[in-house]
Amino acid sequence: MGLHLGAISFIILIVTQTPLMRKVEEQMNHAIRHRKNWAGSNTTVRCFKENGITTEVNVLLHGHCIAWLDTATNDLFVSSCGWETVTTKSRINALLEEFRDGARVVQKNWEWFLHDMGTVKPFVDGMTV
Numbered sequence: 001m002g003l004h005l006g007a008i009s010f011i012i013l014i015v016t017q018t019p020l021m022r023k024v025e026e027q028m029n030h031a032i033r034h035r036k037n038w039a040g041s042n043t044t045v046r047c048f049k050e051n052g053i054t055t056e057v058n059v060l061l062h063g064h065c066i067a068w069l070d071t072a073t074n075d076l077f078v079s080s081c082g083w084e085t086v087t088t089k090s091r092i093n094a095l096l097e098e099f100r101d102g103a104r105v106v107q108k109n110w111e112w113f114l115h116d117m118g119t120v121k122p123f124v125d126g127m128t129v
Helices: 003-018 022-033 088-099
Strands: 038-040 042-049 053-063 064-070 075-078 102-109 111-116 119-122
Touching: 022 042, 022 053, 042 102, 053 088, 064 088, 075 088, 075 111, 088 102
Parallel strands: none
Antiparallel strands: 038 042, 042 053, 053 064, 064 075, 102 111, 111 119
C-alpha cells in the first residue's frame, strides 16, 4: 500500500510541474535579454537600434512577427499572426514566462485565452501583455 501511494504522489508531481522550456526558446530569451540578433531553427530575434540604443526587439517565427518588445516602455505585444499552432503558443509562453511572470496563453475548445494574474481574457493578435 505504501508503494502504491508513493507512485501516485510521483505521478501528480510530474503532471503539476511547469513544462521545460525548449532549448531554442532559452536561446531566444537570452538573445532578447542581451539585445542581440539571433536565429535558430524557425525562430529569429531582431533588435532595432537608434543611435546605438535598442529601441525595439522583434521575435519572428517562420518569418511572422509573433512578439515585439518596446524597450522604452517595456511593453510586450504578442500575436499568433493567424497561426494558432502549438509552436506559436510555446514561443509566446516562453516569452511570457521570462518577461511577464504569471501570464500564460492557454487553449480551450480550439480558442486561445490569456491568463494574467488571475484574469482570463480572449487572446487577440497584437495585444499588450
